[in-house]
Amino acid sequence: MTSRTTVDQHAAHIAALLAPALAARATELVPLENALGRVVADDVPSPVDLPFFRNSQMDGFAVRAADVATVPVALEVSGDIPAGHTIPVVLISGTAIRIMTGAPVPEGADAIVPVEDTELILGRDDDLTGAVVEIKRSRLPGEYVRERGSDLRQGEVIVPAATRLGPRHLAALAAAGVAQVTVREPVRVGILTTGSELVRDDRPAEFGQIFDANGIALAALVEQAGASVSYRGTSDDDPAAFRKVLDAAVAASDLVLTSGGISKGAFEVVRDVLEPLGAEVTTIAMQPGGPQATAVVHDVPVVCFPGNPVSTQVSFTVFVRGLLLQAAGLPAAVTAQAALAAPIHSIAGKRQFLRGRLTEPSLVEQVSGPSSHLVAGMARADVLIDVPADAVDLTAGTDVTVWTL
Amino acid sequence: MTSRTTVDQHAAHIAALLAPALAARATELVPLENALGRVVADDVPSPVDLPFFRNSQMDGFAVRAADVATVPVALEVSGDIPAGHTIPVVLISGTAIRIMTGAPVPEGADAIVPVEDTELILGRDDDLTGAVVEIKRSRLPGEYVRERGSDLRQGEVIVPAATRLGPRHLAALAAAGVAQVTVREPVRVGILTTGSELVRDDRPAEFGQIFDANGIALAALVEQAGASVSYRGTSDDDPAAFRKVLDAAVAASDLVLTSGGISKGAFEVVRDVLEPLGAEVTTIAMQPGGPQATAVVHDVPVVCFPGNPVSTQVSFTVFVRGLLLQAAGLPAAVTAQAALAAPIHSIAGKRQFLRGRLTEPSLVEQVSGPSSHLVAGMARADVLIDVPADAVDLTAGTDVTVWTL
Numbered sequence: 001m002t003s004r005t006t007v008d009q010h011a012a013h014i015a016a017l018l019a020p021a022l023a024a025r026a027t028e029l030v031p032l033e034n035a036l037g038r039v040v041a042d043d044v045p046s047p048v049d050l051p052f053f054r055n056s057q058m059d060g061f062a063v064r065a066a067d068v069a070t071v072p073v074a075l076e077v078s079g080d081i082p083a084g085h086t087i088p089v090v091l092i093s094g095t096a097i098r099i100m101t102g103a104p105v106p107e108g109a110d111a112i113v114p115v116e117d118t119e120l121i122l123g124r125d126d127d128l129t130g131a132v133v134e135i136k137r138s139r140l141p142g143e144y145v146r147e148r149g150s151d152l153r154q155g156e157v158i159v160p161a162a163t164r165l166g167p168r169h170l171a172a173l174a175a176a177g178v179a180q181v182t183v184r185e186p187v188r189v190g191i192l193t194t195g196s197e198l199v200r201d202d203r204p205a206e207f208g209q210i211f212d213a214n215g216i217a218l219a220a221l222v223e224q225a226g227a228s229v230s231y232r233g234t235s236d237d238d239p240a241a242f243r244k245v246l247d248a249a250v251a252a253s254d255l256v257l258t259s260g261g262i263s264k265g266a267f268e269v270v271r272d273v274l275e276p277l278g279a280e281v282t283t284i285a286m287q288p289g290g291p292q293a294t295a296v297v298h299d300v301p302v303v304c305f306p307g308n309p310v311s312t313q314v315s316f317t318v319f320v321r322g323l324l325l326q327a328a329g330l331p332a333a334v335t336a337q338a339a340l341a342a343p344i345h346s347i348a349g350k351r352q353f354l355r356g357r358l359t360e361p362s363l364v365e366q367v368s369g370p371s372s373h374l375v376a377g378m379a380r381a382d383v384l385i386d387v388p389a390d391a392v393d394l395t396a397g398t399d400v401t402v403w404t405l
Numbered sequence: 406m407t408s409r410t411t412v413d414q415h416a417a418h419i420a421a422l423l424a425p426a427l428a429a430r431a432t433e434l435v436p437l438e439n440a441l442g443r444v445v446a447d448d449v450p451s452p453v454d455l456p457f458f459r460n461s462q463m464d465g466f467a468v469r470a471a472d473v474a475t476v477p478v479a480l481e482v483s484g485d486i487p488a489g490h491t492i493p494v495v496l497i498s499g500t501a502i503r504i505m506t507g508a509p510v511p512e513g514a515d516a517i518v519p520v521e522d523t524e525l526i527l528g529r530d531d532d533l534t535g536a537v538v539e540i541k542r543s544r545l546p547g548e549y550v551r552e553r554g555s556d557l558r559q560g561e562v563i564v565p566a567a568t569r570l571g572p573r574h575l576a577a578l579a580a581a582g583v584a585q586v587t588v589r590e591p592v593r594v595g596i597l598t599t600g601s602e603l604v605r606d607d608r609p610a611e612f613g614q615i616f617d618a619n620g621i622a623l624a625a626l627v628e629q630a631g632a633s634v635s636y637r638g639t640s641d642d643d644p645a646a647f648r649k650v651l652d653a654a655v656a657a658s659d660l661v662l663t664s665g666g667i668s669k670g671a672f673e674v675v676r677d678v679l680e681p682l683g684a685e686v687t688t689i690a691m692q693p694g695g696p697q698a699t700a701v702v703h704d705v706p707v708v709c710f711p712g713n714p715v716s717t718q719v720s721f722t723v724f725v726r727g728l729l730l731q732a733a734g735l736p737a738a739v740t741a742q743a744a745l746a747a748p749i750h751s752i753a754g755k756r757q758f759l760r761g762r763l764t765e766p767s768l769v770e771q772v773s774g775p776s777s778h779l780v781a782g783m784a785r786a787d788v789l790i791d792v793p794a795d796a797v798d799l800t801a802g803t804d805v806t807v808w809t810l
Contacts, residue, residue, distance in 0.1 A: 036625045050781050053612060057776065059670035082672055084601030084641065086613040100670045101713070102602050102778075104613045115669060125671055151773075152781035159784060167625035168810060171714055172784035175618035177610060196489030197507050205582060207458060208491040208509045213580035220441045220572035236489065264520060265464035265505045266530055267487055308506070309576050368556075371462065373507075376455050376557035379564060379577035405573060 006389070007318060007351050010284050010292055014319050017294055017301045021254040022327040026185045032173055035165050037226075038183035039329035043157045046176045049149035054105045057144040061096040061118055061133055062109035065141040074121060077131040081106065096133050105145055112144035113137065152176070164329035187327050188230035189222045190249030191215060194260040194269050195307055196236040213309040213375050214259040221316050222257075226328025230254075237267040246273065250300045257320070260307025263291040270304050279304070285389055286351045288372035289315045308372035314353045314384060317403060334404040335386075338364040344387065344394045351389040355381035356402060364402055381405060411794070412723060412756050415689050415697055419724050422699055422706045426659040427732040431590045437578055440570050442631075443588035444734035448562045451581045454554035459510045462549040466501040466523055466538055467514035470546040479526060482536040486511065501538050510550055517549035518542065557581070569734035592732050593635035594627045595654030596620060599665040599674050600712055601641040618714040618780050619664040626721050627662075631733025635659075642672040651678065655705045662725070665712025668696040675709050684709070690794055691756045693777035694720040713777035719758045719789060722808060739809040740791070743769040749792065749799045756794040760786035761807060769807055786810060 004010050027041040056062065067075065078095035081103045091097055091108035099105065099112060113135050123131025152158065158176055159169045165181070173181065193215045199205045212234060219229045231252040233245030242261070249256045261270030262281060271281055271293065279295035279302075288311040293304035305315035322333050338356075341363050346352045355378055356364045364385055368377020383402035387394065394400070409415050432446040461467065472480065483500035486508045496502055496513035504510065504517060518540050528536020557563065563581055564574045570586070578586065598620045604610045617639060624634045636657040638650030647666070654661045666675030667686060676686055676698065684700035684707075693716040698709035710720035727738050743761075746768050751757045760783055761769045769790055773782020788807035792799065799805070 032621060033624075036628060046781070051778060052610060052615065055778075057778070059668060082601060082642070084603070084613060086611045088612060098671070100672060101668070102600070102615065146776070146778055151779045156781075158781055166810065167622045167629060168718060168783045168786065170625050171618040171622035171718060172781045174616050174621045175714060175780045177616050179607070195507070196487060198489070202584070205457060206491045207493060208489060210457065210507065211579055211582050213576040216437060216579045217572045217576035219438075220575050223441060224572060237487070263464060263506070265488075266503070267505060309580060313573060313576060371551070373456060373460075373462065373551055374556045375580040376451070376561075376563055376577045378573045381573065405571065 004282050005285050007284060007286050010282065011319050014294060014303055015323055017296070017303075018255060018323055021301055022187060022323060025187060025254065025327075027182050028185055029180050029182050031180050032170055032178065035170060035181050035183060036167070037164060038181075039164050040159055040161060041182045041184050042161045044159050044173065044178060044181060045155050046152050046158050047154065047178065048176055049154050050151040050176055051146055051148055054148050055102050055146050056099045056105055056112045057101065057146050058112050058114040059101050060099060060112045060114040060144070061135065062091060062099045062106050062112055063096045063135065063139070064091065064093060064109060065111040065139055065143070067094055068111070068113060068135045068138050071138050072134050072136050074132050074134050077123065077128050077133050079106065080128050096135065098128060110141040110145065111139040113139050114144065162329055187227040187324055188252065188254045189227045190231035190253035190256040191218045191222065191229060191233070192242070192245050192249055192256065192258040193218075193234045193307075194237065194242055194258065196267070198234055198236070200234065214307065214312045217309065217313050218257055218259065218316060221313065221321065222324065225321050225324035226330045227324045235269065237261065237269045239269055239273050242269045242273050246297065250297045250302070253300060256297070256300060256302045257316070258302065258304045259312040262293045262304050263306060274302065274304065285349055286353065287347060287370065288353065289318070306372070309375040310355070310378050311372040313378060317384065317405065318353065335401050336362070336404070337399050338362045338383075338402045340394055340396055340398045340400060341365040342396050344385070346387045346391050346394065348392050349389055352385075352387035353403070354385040354387060356383045356385040357381055358383055358402070364400065409687050410690050412689060412691050415687065416724055419699060419708055420728055422701070422708075423660060423728055426706055427592060427728060430592060430659065430732075432587050433590055434585050434587050436585050437575055437583065440575060440586050440588060441572070442569060443586075444569050445564055445566060446587045446589050447566045449564050449578065449583060449586060450560050451557050451563050452559065452583065453581055454559050455556040455581055456551050456553055459553045460507050460551050461504045461510055461517045462506065462551050463517050463519040464506050465504060465517045465519040465549070466540065467496060467504045467511050467517055468501050468540065468544070469496065469498060469514060470516040470544055470548070472499055473516070473518060473540045473543050476543050477539050477541050479537050479539050482528060482533050482538050484511065485533050501540065503533060515546040515550065516544040518544050519549065567734055592632040592729055593657065593659045594632045595636035595658035595661040596623045596627065596634060596638070597647070597650050597654055597661065597663040598623075598639045598712075599642065599647055599663065601672070603639055603641070605639065619712065619717045622714065622718050623662055623664065623721060626718065626726065627729065630726050630729035631735045632729045640674065642666065642674045644674055644678050647674045647678050651702065655702045655707070658705060661702070661705060661707040662721070663707065663709045664717040667698045667709045667711060679707065679709070690754055691758065692752060692775065693758065694723070697724075711777075714780040715760070715783050716777040718783060722789065722810065723758065740806050741767070741809070742804050743767045743788075743807045745799055745801055745803045745805060746770040747801050749790070751792045751796050751799065753797050754794055757790075757792035758808070759790040759792060761788045761790040762786055763788060763807070769805065
């Protein structure tokens with residue numbers, strides 16, 4: 001047993017225990033197409049100037065600004081540059097070249113006159129041979145010209161290290177011709193659920209047995225927090241069976257989570273196996289989720305939650321979710337303030353995490369009872385109502401902290 | 406051309422155009438393991454009572470409350486029920502049965518005395534033969550007994566239709582033995598990017614060519630909004646080439662998005678192909694993103710964005726993102742109010758969506774210029790600053806709406 005008894009003490013202990021594993025992750029090179037939501041390991045510099053080449057911001061005519069200083073003026077159309085034209089063109093002074101948005105501005109031109117300020121007075125749109133265009137509006141040098149490098153210079157950073165790649169980052173990387181990026185590997189989390197009462201191998205439940213709700217809940221919570229599930233195992237209350245899945249989980253993972261087997265019963269398999277390995281088992285003044293433990297096995301941190309399904313989910317949410325979100329570069333889990341829609345009775349000396357639902361953005365009502373087996377009640381909740389340890393009777397309207405699920 | 410000119414008018418038009426496709430999606434049956442984040446099509450009723458059987462909330466001793474009304478009292482230990490014990494047990498009046506959390510409460514017992522309120526005065530933890538336990542605290546009938554069905558009754562709804570499945574829903578479904586659920590298929594979105602200037606087939610960019618930033622941006626935006634990318638194609642400015650990828654996209658999709666080819670240049674491939682099919686092409690008083698179009702091809706709605714990369718991303722964000730999020734059961738995209746950190750100059754008559762970054766929760770600064778080609782500038786933004794059409798000079802401190810990217 002340790003002297004930790006409060007939620008904050010245990011949370012700090014777990015944060016310290018996990019810090020090395022969360023920091024030391026490997027990196028991998030992935031194609032841009034698979035990089036949405038990944039976190040870049042390093043600054044990504046641009047291999048090119050963006051734009052690559054000086055190009056037109058408008059459909060219109062490329063001119064020398066000096067040639068259109070007095071308008072209207074008629075200019076011979078000496079060329080035509082559609083988008084995708086790959087041959088450099090030079091503008092003959094005193095003429096205009098038709099140009100499309102994004103096409104390279106010809107050498108010698110320094111302004112674009114948008115098509116709506118022009119009129120073909122000789123020739124046709126589909127045949128510019130011998131055409132003449134009337135320019136109706138002057139433009140200053142540089143107008144509607146996108147200079148090379150005006151968005152980003154070669155070598156400048158497109159996305160800084162630790163950015164979680166969203167669509168706009170992928171667009172900028174693609175625009176610069178970056179085809180793959182080095183990203184952090186997600187935290188690999190092994191998940192072990194325990195209990196002789198759990199149904200195995202997709203069989204129907206016999207009397208006295210229950211289905212394993214914790215394995216799928218922890219797997220989903222881990223994925224939602226941006227980590228990956230590296231191993232899933234289940235054992236009954238036989239220490240040899242638990243040791244077997246524990247070893248497999250540790251070998252595959254940066255972090256292992258367990259549920260069940262750490263309280264004071266006669267058959268506490270997680271406790272029985274991990275205590276001889278130096279596990280710290282403690283009772284935190286919280287409900288649900290009092291029994292908690294941590295261990296380190298072959299340098300891999302192991303965080304142990306109690307086995308009641310609500311206890312498991314609440315424990316993950318309170319102690320591990322925020323650390324994984326942060327490691328994944330995801331926005332921190334949200335806590336907010338809300339007012340109680342109705343009075344709540346709590347237990348002195350224990351911090352309660354009651355299941356609640358927001359009925360308005362800042363009004364919360366309790367759903368389901370406080371018991372840790374109410375797994376369907378948990379499904380009806382969208383927040384946890386965080387009731388301080390010293391609170392007993394809270395009146396309607398009392399401000400409380402809520403944790404978004 | 407249509408008479409629509411404002412962002413709100415065009416947004417309403419697109420919402421109406423897409424409504425049938427978004428509503429009429431098929432459903433599919435998926436295993437619970439693959440259901441995280443999916444939206445259930447119908448109410449899911451519980452096939453069983455939860456809990457399945459009356460069970461103990463504590464490690465301790467099952468007793469008749471009447472037998473422990475006066476304490477301390479010594480009771481013969483007549484049995485031992487570990488978790489997972491599948492044989493129904495009957496309590497002999499005047500005795501106690503050791504029981505673990507979650508194990509079935511024996512018939513005849515109506516209360517559990519937690520182990521901490523008991524002491525074995527004969528026998529050992531690991532050998533209860535002939536054991537006698539001293540009960541030190543009375544318990545009322547029902548205490549620490551979880552009644553069958555106390556969480557949810559057979560036939561009651563575990564998760565209602567349209568719920569997006571999170572970890573807590575999966576836990577409740579798993580606990581009830583539900584192994585697969587009927588979920589809505591994601592909206593299938595086809596994505597077409599156009600332009601003869603786009604580099605194809607992973608070649609390096611020649612002078613005058615650019616890499617396609619819009620295909621990957623739209624694909625990522627679609628995925629992030631909970632839809633699936635059903636087709637991706639690119640064409641140059643040849644109408645036959647565009648028609649080919651358009652037909653393939655329409656055949657595979659509930660909705661097709663295009664970028665490029667809808668403004669007033671000489672080679673507007675999307676416009677040239679879709680206008681004869683009844684497309685509505687319009688100019689919206691917004692920047693970036695003025696040219697916009699919609700069409701319906703073989704009953705599939707087609708929404709066309711302009712091709713500059715920032716225009717494409719902004720158009721999707723303003724016109725389509727919210728509809729897809731809603732269809733996927735995801736939280737609505739967030740808009741918020743923020744104060745300008747510095748003055749902003751805007752263009753009269755056009756609603757501007759400037760790239761901005763929140764420097765504090767409610768203070769926003771402009772990043773990068775307003776031009777629609779600044780794709781790296783867009784990557785530095787985390788919000789769009791929504792500047793009303795009638796605003797020209799906004800002073801520092803002015804309240805504006807921001808759209809979270």
